[in-house]
Each structure stands twice: as structure tokens, then as C-alpha cells.
Amino acid sequence: MTKNRIKVERYHDISMGHRVVGHENKCRHLHGHNYRIHFVCTAPTLDELGRIIDFGVIKELLCNWLEDNWDHKMMIWSEDPLLQDLQKLVPEDLIVVPFNPTAEEIAKYLTEEIAPIQLRNTKVSLVECRVEETVKCSSIYQKY
Numbered sequence: 001m002t003k004n005r006i007k008v009e010r011y012h013d014i015s016m017g018h019r020v021v022g023h024e025n026k027c028r029h030l031h032g033h034n035y036r037i038h039f040v041c042t043a044p045t046l047d048e049l050g051r052i053i054d055f056g057v058i059k060e061l062l063c064n065w066l067e068d069n070w071d072h073k074m075m076i077w078s079e080d081p082l083l084q085d086l087q088k089l090v091p092e093d094l095i096v097v098p099f100n101p102t103a104e105e106i107a108k109y110l111t112e113e114i115a116p117i118q119l120r121n122t123k124v125s126l127v128e129c130r131v132e133e134t135v136k137c138s139s140i141y142q143k144y
């Protein structure tokens, strides 16, 4: 797809736990964030109304996916040494992912793995995802 200068953005807020294995500081502990996740989408052309897409469709396909799959759960890396014990205690509370759950990896995963499936029946692609752990700290993954 050629680079389109017109993009749309919608964000969604979720609360989610995680820990970063090997982190030198506080993030090695089990803890959580009120994540704000920004989705930036584009399409090859505007529709007949002059839009990339109806914002409601982004809500339905991406924001609601977050709400249904990640909100109020604990994200754990499949290689985390705590995984086996947590699975015995609270299996339904876990989201097991194939990466150490930093904001960078979460942004990449949403862009490369989740969005292509969720947006498969639209003309739209997710080209940028920003994951805020706090209002001061965020990671951005861009796919251009």
C-alpha cells in the first residue's frame, strides 16, 4: 500500500496486569497499568463519504477486542518462570503471550498479529499503535 497521508486515530482504555521478566527495576514485579492504546488506521482511498472508516468500526473491531480479551486480566510471557504456578491458581485471569510484555512488544503484537485479523474484511490497515503505560510513558510501533 502506498503511504497515505490521511489517517484516523481512536484510543481505548483498559486495565491490565503484567510483569517484565528480567526488568532491572519495579516492572519485574506483578503489577498493572491503566493502559491507553491508540490505534492509527489508514486506507488506500477515502470512502464515498470522504472517510478512511467510520470511527464506530474501529471501536467495534479493535477497541471491543481489547475489552473482550485483555481488560482486567494479567498478561504473562509464555517463558515466564511464574507461568506454571499462576496457571494453577488463576488460569482464567491470564493472557499468555509469546513475548515479554513490554509496551513495545504489545504495540507490535497488536499491529502485526491482531489488527490484520480483526480488520480483514475492511479496506483499512492499522499502521501505528501507541501503548501508554502512563500519561508520561508510551511506546509506538509503526508499520509503513
Ligand SMILES: [Zn+2]
Residues within 6 Å of the ligand: 018, 019, 027, 031, 032, 033, 133
Ligand atoms: Zn509495567
